[in-house]
Amino acid sequence: MSRRAKIIWIVGTALLLVLLLVLRFIPYHGQICEPAGEAKVANCTSYQLLPFIVFEVAQFLDKMSGAITAVATIAIAIFTFTLKRAADKLWEAGERQLHLLGETLAAQSRDMQASIQAATDSNAAITSDQIAVTNAERQLRAYVTVQDINMVNHRLANRVGTLHDNIVPGAVHTYRFSVILKNGGMTPAINARTNINHNRFNSTIPADFHFPDSTNFGNALIGPQLVWHTPSITTQAAELETPLVGALHYLWGWIEYDDIFSSTTRHRREFCFKIECERLQSTNEFWVGFAPHSKFNAADEDCLRHIDPAG
Structure with missing residues (x-):
């Protein structure tokens, strides 16, 4: 039993004892008496x-x-x-x-x-x-593209002809080629670096050809809407004018450059041309043309090779 329950039990017992003690002094019986009449005798009734x-x-x-x-x-x-x-x-x-x-x-x-x-x-x-x-x-921004191919003929010394002492131009002994690049943008191409190369093939360029660089590197700053010539390469006239059967000549290169906006990445432009040669039968004149090759002609992320980090 808890302490609280004990206290309640003790208090309850004490109250019960007090009640019994009070009842002890209360009489159990009494009388009710009516007022006496003429007989002078009171009528009383007993009760509990x-x-x-x-x-x-x-x-x-x-x-x-x-x-x-x-x-x-x-x-x-x-x-x-x-x-x-x-x-x-x-x-x-x-x-x-x-x-x-x-x-x-x-x-x-x-x-x-x-x-x-x-x-x-x-x-x-x-x-x-x-x-x-x-x-x-x-x-x-700067947009550098190929505008044209520049070709210079290097000849032997002129000679005097037999007819009326006319001057006969000397024969071409060397052809010199360079690529004309143009910045078609509205801002300059800065920190530009380029390379150009040339080679002869017995047929078309092999499918796995990786277009190697030559020692012909160049540096430039190309203003907006201006042109710039790459370093030149030379080839002997005999190689072009009397080629081997099936032999083909190709000219290729690239340019890498920055623009003036710091948020843009470095740019790259690749180019490759087939040198087409033909001697015209009617005049015996030697004609040279340049046709874009199917590979190594692209810009920026479409280029065959990645940008040279050394550039």
């Missing part, structure tokens, strides 16, 4: 005290039942009214709290939407600026 008290209390309560009911009804009404007022106040408080919560959520939603819209507008503005900058760089 406790049942009599209980009976009298019951009669009193029975007589007062209407008043007790009225008082109880009034008390219930007061309690009901008080309960209603408390419920109304609680409802109003709940309504105010819900309304305040709704306003708070609405304000948070507006703030969040405003923040999202601001971020969207900011991102859109940044993206628009980036697009504008990128487009401007693409429009203004």
